[in-house]
Amino acid sequence: MAVRRRSSRKRRSSRHASRRRFPWLRLLIVLFVILAGYIVYLDIIVRDQFEGKRWALPARVYARPLELYAGRPLTPDQLTGELERLGYHTVREPTRSGEYSRNRETFHLQTRGFTFWDGPESSQRLRVEFAGGQIGRLIDRAQNRELDLARLDPLQIASIYPAHKEDRQLVQLAQVPPLLIQTLLTVEDRQFYAHHGISPRSVLRAMFANLRAGSVVQGGSTLTQQLVKNFFLSNERTLTRKVNEAFMSLLLEAHYAKDEILEAYLNEVYLGQDGPRAVHGVGLASHFYFERPLEDLAPDQIALLVGMIKGPSYYDPRRHPQQALERRNLVLDLLVEQQALSAAEGARAKARPLGVLKRRPLAANAYPHFLELVRRQLYRDYREEDLTSEGLRIFTTLDPQAQTAAEAAVTNRLTQLERSRGLPENSLQSAVIVTAADSAEVLAVVGDRNPRAAGFNRALDAARPIGSLVKPAVYLAALGAPDRYTLATWVDDTPLTVPTRVGEPWEPKNYDKQYRGRVLLFDALTHSYNIPTVRIGLDISVDKVVATLRRLGVQGELHPYPSLLLGTVDLSLLDVTRMYQTLAADGFRSPLRAIRAVVAADGTPLQRYPLEVERVANAEQVFLLDSALQAVATEGTAAALGARFGRDAGIAGKTGTTDELRDSWFAGFTGNQLAVVWIGRDDNQPMGLTGSSGAVPVWGDYMAGVGVQPLVLSPPERVELVWIDRATGLRADAGCEDRVQLPFLNGSAPQANAPCSRGELPRPIDWLRGIFR
Amino acid sequence: MTLLSRLFLISCCVLLAACAGVPQTRSTPAPVIYPDGMPRDDRGVETYPGGAGGGVETFPGAETYPGVPADRGSVTAPAPAGSPAVIALLDRADQQYQAHDLDAAAASLERALRIEPRNPRLWYQLAAIRLEQGQYGQAIQMAGKSNSLAAGDTRLQVRNWRLIAAARRAQGDAAGARAAEERASRLE
Numbered sequence: 001m002a003v004r005r006r007s008s009r010k011r012r013s014s015r016h017a018s019r020r021r022f023p024w025l026r027l028l029i030v031l032f033v034i035l036a037g038y039i040v041y042l043d044i045i046v047r048d049q050f051e052g053k054r055w056a057l058p059a060r061v062y063a064r065p066l067e068l069y070a071g072r073p074l075t076p077d078q079l080t081g082e083l084e085r086l087g088y089h090t091v092r093e094p095t096r097s098g099e100y101s102r103n104r105e106t107f108h109l110q111t112r113g114f115t116f117w118d119g120p121e122s123s124q125r126l127r128v129e130f131a132g133g134q135i136g137r138l139i140d141r142a143q144n145r146e147l148d149l150a151r152l153d154p155l156q157i158a159s160i161y162p163a164h165k166e167d168r169q170l171v172q173l174a175q176v177p178p179l180l181i182q183t184l185l186t187v188e189d190r191q192f193y194a195h196h197g198i199s200p201r202s203v204l205r206a207m208f209a210n211l212r213a214g215s216v217v218q219g220g221s222t223l224t225q226q227l228v229k230n231f232f233l234s235n236e237r238t239l240t241r242k243v244n245e246a247f248m249s250l251l252l253e254a255h256y257a258k259d260e261i262l263e264a265y266l267n268e269v270y271l272g273q274d275g276p277r278a279v280h281g282v283g284l285a286s287h288f289y290f291e292r293p294l295e296d297l298a299p300d301q302i303a304l305l306v307g308m309i310k311g312p313s314y315y316d317p318r319r320h321p322q323q324a325l326e327r328r329n330l331v332l333d334l335l336v337e338q339q340a341l342s343a344a345e346g347a348r349a350k351a352r353p354l355g356v357l358k359r360r361p362l363a364a365n366a367y368p369h370f371l372e373l374v375r376r377q378l379y380r381d382y383r384e385e386d387l388t389s390e391g392l393r394i395f396t397t398l399d400p401q402a403q404t405a406a407e408a409a410v411t412n413r414l415t416q417l418e419r420s421r422g423l424p425e426n427s428l429q430s431a432v433i434v435t436a437a438d439s440a441e442v443l444a445v446v447g448d449r450n451p452r453a454a455g456f457n458r459a460l461d462a463a464r465p466i467g468s469l470v471k472p473a474v475y476l477a478a479l480g481a482p483d484r485y486t487l488a489t490w491v492d493d494t495p496l497t498v499p500t501r502v503g504e505p506w507e508p509k510n511y512d513k514q515y516r517g518r519v520l521l522f523d524a525l526t527h528s529y530n531i532p533t534v535r536i537g538l539d540i541s542v543d544k545v546v547a548t549l550r551r552l553g554v555q556g557e558l559h560p561y562p563s564l565l566l567g568t569v570d571l572s573l574l575d576v577t578r579m580y581q582t583l584a585a586d587g588f589r590s591p592l593r594a595i596r597a598v599v600a601a602d603g604t605p606l607q608r609y610p611l612e613v614e615r616v617a618n619a620e621q622v623f624l625l626d627s628a629l630q631a632v633a634t635e636g637t638a639a640a641l642g643a644r645f646g647r648d649a650g651i652a653g654k655t656g657t658t659d660e661l662r663d664s665w666f667a668g669f670t671g672n673q674l675a676v677v678w679i680g681r682d683d684n685q686p687m688g689l690t691g692s693s694g695a696v697p698v699w700g701d702y703m704a705g706v707g708v709q710p711l712v713l714s715p716p717e718r719v720e721l722v723w724i725d726r727a728t729g730l731r732a733d734a735g736c737e738d739r740v741q742l743p744f745l746n747g748s749a750p751q752a753n754a755p756c757s758r759g760e761l762p763r764p765i766d767w768l769r770g771i772f773r
Numbered sequence: 774m775t776l777l778s779r780l781f782l783i784s785c786c787v788l789l790a791a792c793a794g795v796p797q798t799r800s801t802p803a804p805v806i807y808p809d810g811m812p813r814d815d816r817g818v819e820t821y822p823g824g825a826g827g828g829v830e831t832f833p834g835a836e837t838y839p840g841v842p843a844d845r846g847s848v849t850a851p852a853p854a855g856s857p858a859v860i861a862l863l864d865r866a867d868q869q870y871q872a873h874d875l876d877a878a879a880a881s882l883e884r885a886l887r888i889e890p891r892n893p894r895l896w897y898q899l900a901a902i903r904l905e906q907g908q909y910g911q912a913i914q915m916a917g918k919s920n921s922l923a924a925g926d927t928r929l930q931v932r933n934w935r936l937i938a939a940a941r942r943a944q945g946d947a948a949g950a951r952a953a954e955e956r957a958s959r960l961e
Contacts, residue, residue, distance in 0.1 A: 067888065069858030118880040148861035438890035439883070586921055588914070597880075608876065611883050611899070613914045619921050672890065714891065714922050 039247060045232060046251045054231075054264065055168060055280075057391030057601055058161040061374060062154035063398040064441075064596070065116065068128060069149045072135045073707055076105050078401055079128065083109070085155055085400055087291035087357050097123040098292040105130040108141070112292055114153035117395050117597035117605050121151045123296065133707070155400055158371050160378075160387045165276045169283035170391065170601065171294055173263040179299060180282065181262065182340050183306045187331055189223040193258055197224045197249035224249040227265045271305065272312045279312075289317060291357045299341060300349035303331040304356075317356040325354055368454035369447035370398050373594045376460075381607065382598075391601030397441035397594055399434075405705030406432045406444040406675070407451040413698045414449050414679070421688060428689075429682050430698065431458035433577045434675045439611050440581050440590035443673065456682075463556065463570040464663050464680060467656035468528045468691070470549070470567035472583060472625055474537045475525050477548040479621045481540065482748045487522040487624055488724045491532035498534065498562050508534045508566060511657070511690075520729055522742060525628045526636030528655060530566055537565035551616040553578035553589050567656060576667055577676045583626060584652075584669035586714060587617035619716045620745050626652050626713050627743050637692050638666065644700050650711035653699070655691030662686050664694030671709035675699055718746045725754035733757040855892055859885045866898065875906050893923035900936055909940040916940070931960045 066082050083100050088109065091099045100109035106129050113123040125141040140147045159167060173181075185192050191199045199222050221229070228248045233241055252261060270278065271285035279288050282305060286294040290301055297305070307327040308315045317324035329350050336346035374396050378387060386392065410430045418425055426449075434444040447457035456462070478485040493516040498506040508530050515531070524532035537545050542560040549558060555578065556571045558564065574592070582589040590613050598607045629652035634642035637655040645651060653668025664679040664687075677695040681687050687694075723739050725732035729750060732739035736756035742749075855863065862885035869878035882899045889895060900915035916933040923929045934957035942950040 067858075067884075069856065069888065071856045071858070072888075118877055118884070146857075149858040436887070436890065439886060441887075586918075588918055588921075605876070608880065610879060611886065612911060613918050615914060615917050615921075715924060716921065717924055 039251070042244065042247055043251050046228075046248050047255060049232060050252065050256065050264070055170070055267065056166070056389035057170065058159040058167055059378075059387045059390070059392040059394055060156055061158040061160065061371065061394045061396060063157050063396060063400050064443075065114070065121075065154040066152045067149065068126070068135060068138055068152065070135055070138050070146070073133060073709060074130070074135055075133055075707070076102065076107070076130050079107060079130075081404070082152065082401065086153065089355070089357075094125070096292065096298060097296045098290070111150065112153045112296070114151075115603055116151070116154075117393075117599045117608070121153075123293075124150055126150060154395065157367055157396070157398060157400075159277075160375075161277065166278045166280055167274075167284055168267060168279075168281035169287065170267055171263075171281065171283035173259055173266070175295060176266060176282065177295060177297060177302065179340065180294070180297065180302045180306065182338075183302050183331065183335060184223075184266075184309075186334055186338050186340065187306050188226070188309060189221075192223050192262070195222055195224075195253075197251075197253035198222060198246050221245075222249065223265050224252055224261055227261060227268055228252060230268050230270065231264070269309055270312055271308055272316060289356045298349070298352075298355075299335070299345060300328065300332065300352045301355060303335065303349065304328040304354065307331040317354050318358075321354055321356075324356075328354070366452070367398060367403055367445075368452065369457050369459055370396075370403065370442070370445040370594070372447070372457050372460060373442060373445055377595055377609075378598075392606070393599045393601070395596045395599070397436075397443060397596060399443035402434050402673070402706055403444040403446075406434055406446050406702050408705060409698050409701035410446050410449050411451070413701050417679075417689065417694060417697075423687060427681055428679055428687060429458060430677065430679045431462065431573050432675060432677050432698070432702065433459050433573055434673055434702070435577060435581055435592060437581075437584040437669050437672055437674050440585070440592050441596075442592055442594045458678070459573045461572065462678075463572050464678065465568055465658045466571050466576055467567040467658040467663060467665060468530075469576055469579075469654055469656035469665050469667055470545075470564065470569065471525060471528065471533050472629065472654055473548045473552060473579070474533055474540075474545050474565055475521070475628070476552075476583075476617060476621055476625050477540050477544045478521070478536045479624050480544075480548075480618065482745045484539075485521060485536065486744055486748050486750075487520070487628060487742045488722075488729045488744070488750055489521045490518045490729055491521050491524050492535055493517060493519045493524070493529060493532050496531050496534060498538065500562075506562060520724075520726065522628055522631070522740070523726075526631045528632075528637050534562065534565050538562060548617075549579065551589070552582045553616075567658070573676055573678050576665070577674065580654075580667040580669065580674055580676060582616060583622060583629070584674045585613070586626075587615055587619055587622035588613040589616045590614075620719055623713055623716050623719055624743050624745070629653055630711070630713070633668065638668065638696050640692065640696055641668070641700055645703070645708050648710055649708045650713070651703075651708070652711055652713075655696060657690040657692075660686040661688050661690060664689040665691050666695035666699045668699055669711065670703065671711040673703075673706070673709075675702055677702075715743075719743050720746055720749065722749040724750070725756055727756070728754045730754035731757060855885075855889060855894065859889050859892065859895070862888075863895070863898065866902075870902065870905075875902055878902055879906075891922050893919040893926065893929055896922065897929060897933055897936070900933070904936060904940050904943075907943075909944045912940040913937050927960050931957045934960065 089099045094110040097110045097112045109126050111124050114121050127139040129137040138147045228245050267281040272279040315324045315327045332346050332349050335341045414428045430449050432446040435442050445459045447459040510530050546558050546560045554575050556575045593609050595609050600606050632638050633651040634647050641651050656665030667676040677698045679694040723732040723741050725736040726738040731753045735758040862881050866878040866881035879902045886895050896915050896919035900912045904912035916936045920933045934953045938950045938953035
């Protein structure tokens, strides 16, 4: 600036001397000064924009990556589903990243490289062999050796856009294949490295062509001019714009190196439209059309991409494949002519199909209900403008397999239930949350029977009475007093009247309106009897039950009224999930997590959401409770699950049903997953479904979809198993017909033998001898 | 093909079909599920491994960490060996730990835990990282989680109690540290 000021002062003094002799000179000088000022103004714009943050980059949201390793439970069809969601192409023999072939139980695939929050995963040629419902062997085909572990690239499930919806994926010049640059220069600007921003020769050629045609048919724009046009100027074709463009191009070239300009061009260039989203830059376009990283593009794909710059809409390979193909082949011919490709390479490339991903990458909002959970966590930790402009990458815990299975279970089973029970069509609604049992990662969220409907999220925002789902908290609190309550304690099951502070006394009833006189505590839980539960809860105090619910993780409002013992408390599905999460994790509470890590655009980790655990319930007591919850699924209210998956599955859970059958619940866990299901009506009217008849089948359908890993409870050190006679609640042996084996805290089991016992408890060896005798 | 071998083939097919009908193949051996057979001790009382062996101590119900296991004098069963994938991740975590990249080491361990969430060795390793990072509360909790899954692995339990002792000491809880040390010594 100092230099310029000095020169204008000089001009001012010369103006003084020449004013009389050359009056027109004054005008000229004024014009010159205006022009100089204007150029300074343009210069400021050019430098400001180019040096500042050039582009607002939306945050990208990813699902969990699929881990491949020998021994992983996975079916070939599940892998096919995953690869299809990721847009892998089926080919005879995969040679490029993002391709795979399947021969029954053997897959060959070339993975895409990807940089995760904990480091890069390079593209690999893999062979995956399945055996018996799991991955049998994982082989690195390049090295021909077994691999311990590999990760697929994660599915992108959303982007968080700024208002103008321009999307791009920044690349550095070093990442761009040399052939792409060569192709670009060949097609768009052969003089790029020689000119100073504008190329008079090209302009003259274009002008000549335009004059001959009588209209604008050819642009003589250099890459620099194109960049300036897109970057700084509007899209109108006026003379002033053309003049601005020329000046700014010269300025840009004066300030910046060719490579910087080229890199900016590659990131700015407009290459297509995806609904409201504008696809900019070769980096994103490479994913958008071919679903592979730029580095991996083949010559034919490069030719197509560069060819499209001329008219991304006209040459859209999805809408106008023939025009796109012709354009691509024209570019390939040019490359052969310029000897960038050999004739043979050119012919091979021309013989290839377009190779464009048929289906576009997922719509911005494929999993709206899960994303809502992610969004709430993000908006707690980040500012909106950072999310829409900083190019953050957000790695979530969503498991697309689990999500797909949960959506299918809800959609299909609700329709089936309505049909078989003569309920009005679409009268039922449902919500499901699935988590990883030990880590509390949220794997799937369904908040509507139509999983794409982005409206009311019943998984997060609906609060409904939870019915018998509350009972495990009552029994856990009771088992905390082992001198008073064990699984074999008799509980009174006769009519009960509970006085209330105002109004009528409360008379709880069992669901079947029967009274059994007395029942074992174990049976009261597995069969979900109400009266014994209320007696136990009142005995240990409602306050203690509330405290237990809190410790287990419930955050919603809880009023310590006796009716709470039967679940007349409105909680969200999310809250119920928190509670059962703790039970599924042996009494360790973990905050539910939907995000694993947030990474900045340059790859530096910004934030991790690490696994955290806190023991909130005694290990032995949770073990006793979970054992009883396993019996719910073999002989209790969810016995259908035991029949469906086998006793060895060890499924543990609890059904819930509310007044007049308005809500149907099931919360259940396996060896690796917890799933909580709710079914009801939005208008809160009765629908005729119990937990057993509504939510349990949905839960079963979901688990059948993803596969049940058996639950094997870890027995704490101070627990013993004792056979109990169901008629007397005393120690039983082979002499007793109706006996059940129950876990007890050491020393808390009944001491006396039941009358039916022979007094001599059999040993396994004797029993074995008996068989082989 | 003789009739006999044909019969054999058919029965194999039937068996296979029956197996395929099971909802999901299990990677782990058939689990021990209540209320079916458990190992029994000499008194005819069926016990879980490690339970009812004598020397049992009781702790108040509200104890926030698992109780001391029965003293059986020696190491009984090792922790699960872990799959090759988990071993590879443990190696990676170890390298990252050596390179003082504790966050990365923790990330590798969490990745391993997603594969084997009930492997007590992984929980112990993660506890050790948290201790190193000064996150004493989480170190104690994770060592406790490891203990709750390490029934029968006395050596690992000893290491967990030593880790808990170190974390409590760092927190300024001298009495708690001593108590944890005592538990470790009693197990050895």
